[in-house]
Amino acid sequence: MNKCIAFHSYKGGTGKSTLACNxxxxxxxxxxxxxxxxxxxxxxxxxxxxxxxxxxxINDFLTSSANIQDxxxxxxxxxxxQQRHTDSIKSNDxxxxxxxxxxxxxxxxxxxxxxxxxxxxxxxxxxxxRQAIRRFIHLRELLMSDFKADYIIVDTSPGIRFxxxxxxxxxxxxxxxxxxxxxxIDGTRIVxxxxxxxxxxxxxxxxxxxxxVEGYCVPRQTISNKEEISNISGSTIAxxxxxxxxxxxxxxxxQRSDDDDWPSSLSTDLGIEIISFIPCxxxxxxxxxxxxxxxxxxxHPFTFQIEKLIDAL
Ligand SMILES: Nc1ncnc2c1ncn2[C@@H]1O[C@H](COP(=O)(O)OP(=O)(O)OP(=O)(O)O)[C@@H](O)[C@H]1O
Ligand SMILES: [Mg+2]
Numbered sequence: 175m176n177k178c179i180a181f182h183s184y185k186g187g188t189g190k191s192t193l194a195c196n197x198x199x200x201x202x203x204x205x206x207x208x209x210x211x212x213x214x215x216x217x218x219x220x221x222x223x224x225x226x227x228x229x230x231x232i233n234d235f236l237t238s239s240a241n242i243q244d245x246x247x248x249x250x251x252x253x254x255x256q257q258r259h260t261d262s263i264k265s266n267d268x269x270x271x272x273x274x275x276x277x278x279x280x281x282x283x284x285x286x287x288x289x290x291x292x293x294x295x296x297x298x299x300x301x302x303x304r305q306a307i308r309r310f311i312h313l314r315e316l317l318m319s320d321f322k323a324d325y326i327i328v329d330t331s332p333g334i335r336f337x338x339x340x341x342x343x344x345x346x347x348x349x350x351x352x353x354x355x356x357x358x359i360d361g362t363r364i365v366x367x368x369x370x371x372x373x374x375x376x377x378x379x380x381x382x383x384x385x386x387v388e389g390y391c392v393p394r395q396t397i398s399n400k401e402e403i404s405n406i407s408g409s410t411i412a413x414x415x416x417x418x419x420x421x422x423x424x425x426x427x428x429q430r431s432d433d434d435d436w437p438s439s440l441s442t443d444l445g446i447e448i449i450s451f452i453p454c455x456x457x458x459x460x461x462x463x464x465x466x467x468x469x470x471x472x473x474h475p476f477t478f479q480i481e482k483l484i485d486a487l
Contacts, residue, residue, distance in 0.1 A: 176318050179487065180213075180328040180345035181383075182338065184361030188351040189385040191219050193452070194329040195465035196480045202250065202280035203469065206324040209246060209317045211283045213341035215295055216331045218285035223465045224249055231286035233295055235313060236306040242316045246281040253280070253469065276469075281321060283313075295337065307340055314344040339369055347487060348373060348380040350446065354387055359440055366444045374446075381449035382441055383483070390453035390475065449486050452479045 179197070181190040191214065198210035211232065212220035221227070226247050234240035254275045286292070298306065317323045328345060331338040342348055348370060352358040362382070370380050441448045455476045458464045468477045 176324050177347060178314055178326040178345045179347045180330055180342050181349045181351055182330045182342055183332045183351040184365045185358050186332040188353050190351050191329050192464055194327050195223060196468045197484055198327040200468040200480050201325050201484060202276045202278040205278040207279045207322055208325045209281045209321055209323045210327045212285045213328050214331045215285050215337040216292060218287045220282055221284045221287055224282055228284050232283050233286045233291050236309045237302060245283050248281050250276050250280050310340055310344055334365060334369060342373060346378055348378055349383045350380060351383045351385050353385060380446050382446055383450045384437055385452045386454035387451050391456040450483045
């Protein structure tokens, strides 16, 4: 059965684009036909990730009669030939190694990053906006019918803005991505109550994805020594030496002891299940192409987390 999955969050910088891209690539690597859409209309990024210029942008599709075939770019072969090239440099014996090649298909649809194009959509009159919403629905239908997409993966703009909400309207599954900060949590409560609930009532499924949680850069510790924790009571992370990972870990443990299981409490309050806890892997932030982690580093724990996430969907 085909599915349309959207990554959204209240606050920016929660990892939506990274997770969307890696999920799409991993699904394509597994042999599925995948369409990845940059519907972060206000601040697109996939044109930078994929370094491609489409014949037509998603903006053209939404506001005019641009053809879907001119919007979607087939990037499967460019990944596979890049991969073969890297393999051949690494070892002549392994030329053509197929391990991390994409065996399915991957297309991307890009949003136009030019200010005037973003502005044009933002300030469009009601009729144009109404037509664009119809085209949004049509976009999904075309990808399912003409491209025979098994999965449509959608990256969205954060927050409660016109195009973020409309991007969610085409999704069957909403992945509400958040970090473990009060701002993210309070924000998620707001969008859940004001927006997601309405989509859930209309039949979409929603899940919480906690991203960049402790457990890798900062090891996760269970509270084994209460006395040790009481010694650091009253301190803040900012007062601690920056490289003192052990004390940050203790502070996190203490924080947990104060409010034992708030990720689950949020989930219970909202009636939205948690689908994933993805640790913060600071090493992937140093990669120049973090959106390709699952392709380049198939044994990285981040790749396993993305596998788990897509298996759970
Ligand atoms: N699990 C993770 N571990 C470490 N770094 C991560 C993880 N997930 C995402 N990041 C990093 O966090 C940063 C923000 O990610 P990303 O751009 O995907 O967020 P976003 O939600 O799309 O942001 P925006 O709302 O601005 O579009 C990037 O540098 C990315 O590499
Ligand atoms: Mg993004």
